[in-house]
Amino acid sequence: MIGLRCARLFDGDTMHHGRRTVVLDGGRIVGVGATDAPVVDLGDVTLMPGLVDAHTHLAFAPGSDIVGDMTSLPREVVLERMREHAGQALRAGITTVRDLGDRDYLAVELRDGSSALPEILAAGPPITTPGGHCWFLGGEVPADRSALADAVAERVARGVDVIKVMATGGSITPGSAAHESQYDFSQLSAIVEAAHSAGLPVTAHAHGGSGIRDAVRAGVDGIEHGTFLTADGAEPDWSTIRELIAARVYVGVTAGRLLTDAPPPPRVLAARAFLPEMQRSGALLVCSSDAGIISYKPHYCLPFGLTDFQQFTELSPAAVLTSVTRLAADSCSVGSRKGRIAPGYDADLLAVHGDPSQDLAVLRDVAAVYRAGVPVELG
Ligand SMILES: [Zn+2]
Structure with a gap:
């Protein structure tokens, strides 16, 4: 004692x-x-x-050629890099990280072999359409209900903590459009049904309004980003927002970043404009990082983005602390022992x-x- x-x-x-x-x-x-x-x-x-970072990618080295690395580096090299990134997070006070996209289930391997690292929760390779967002992590699955249920079963067998699906495209994948849907409501439902029957939560990467709506209606537990992007801006769909609030779906706002002088692009500002009204309406906004995807998101960046997050969400500082501890732990299904x-x-x-x-x-x-x-x- x-x-x-x-x-x-x-x-x-x-x-x-x-x-x-x-x-x-x-x-x-x-x-x-x-x-x-x-x-x-x-x-x-x-x-x-300790802080809970509900959205990281331990395998990605900030500022690197992600597609090139993930398609060529030997697994031992990636695993060693992940260990180093996890250590950086821990020394910054991030005692739990949820890896929402690795290659070869390496985050599961790191989790099970870890000592002196943060608690690691792992999704394995995100489920994505052939050639879709983050296809290079190896999780490509056709838009077909039975293939998707099989993909969930494979992840369950590998011992993941959460199922991650790319409901829409994303910006780091060449040729992918963030506002466009990848799977429809029926296909997302097949994923949620298979995951929930195995006792696992589902979180959906979703930028476009139709992708967010379909994922919420399919019963996902979390939405990552939730930006309501359009081809040239962002446009919130309040009926979907009311549905996600009623269903207590967590919204992962990936605001963790080192603060640089460069102002955020207009599309990002547009996606932040409706967050104050969302939080006042009761949305569960979890501040996470998406660490690894770009140079200003090293794996220790979560605490650096919080002053920014507080300003653009208009939450109180204490509510922001809750967002990165108790609420983040709840969103990762570890709220009975973390946060x-x-x-x-x-x-x-x-x-x-x-x-x-x-x-x-x-x-x-x-x-x-x-x-x-x-x-x-x-x-
Ligand atoms: Zn991500």
Whole structure:
């Protein structure tokens, strides 16, 4: 047993001011309060649940030729790169990552062999149409219900944690149009039925309005991006948004990024314009990163995008903290053991200097990280 004393505590939903001691035992949180166990005084820090990045690609090296790498690099090279990226995330306080697209189920392999890494949740190769978005990860499946059910079964047999489907095209794949659908409602339904009957959630990459609508109606658990892109802008479909709010579908807003001087392109700004109204209407906005896909999204970038995310969603700083801890854990189906400081929860913890409920930028000022109760070497 050990106690960690802090000046402030964020429990996943609420900021508590005043000194507190979080008691850990065997990788779990036992409680908050007095203890006879030895106490480590972390000083003037805020102790909070470790961040959960609900959308990463550990196999992608930021700024690299993704298609070239994924079609040519030997598996050992990719696996070593993934281990390095996972370590970068952990040292930034990201104690859980959900890999939403790897090659050869390497994230499953890394998950099962991991020690001193973040908790890894893996999708394996995303299900996509032949030649479709991220075809180069090896998950091409024809637009056919029985083939899609077989593809889900293969992923279940490989031990994935979530099924990822590319409901629409995407920007990083040459020749793919992000606003165009890849699978229709019936085909997406076949995926959801097969996954849910195996007890797995489904999250759908979806940019275009018809792809988002079909995925929500098919019963997916999450929508990645949810930008409502059109050929030249973005146009929200409020009837679909009302449906996804009613069905409590998580929306992964992949805003994690290093802040650069370059202003976001107009299409991205258009896709952010309706987020304040979405969150005020009750949409569950999870801030994640899509780390790896571009140079300014290294695998530690999640905390860097949060001030930006807070501004364009008009959430409070505390609600943003919830978005990257408790809500993100819920969205990854690990909300019963991750994302909160509460008895029985995994002792995955982040201590930062300052008060992130006043200024989210202090999340980049890491004082300590604990993974399963073990302090992480910050290097
Ligand atoms: Zn992605």
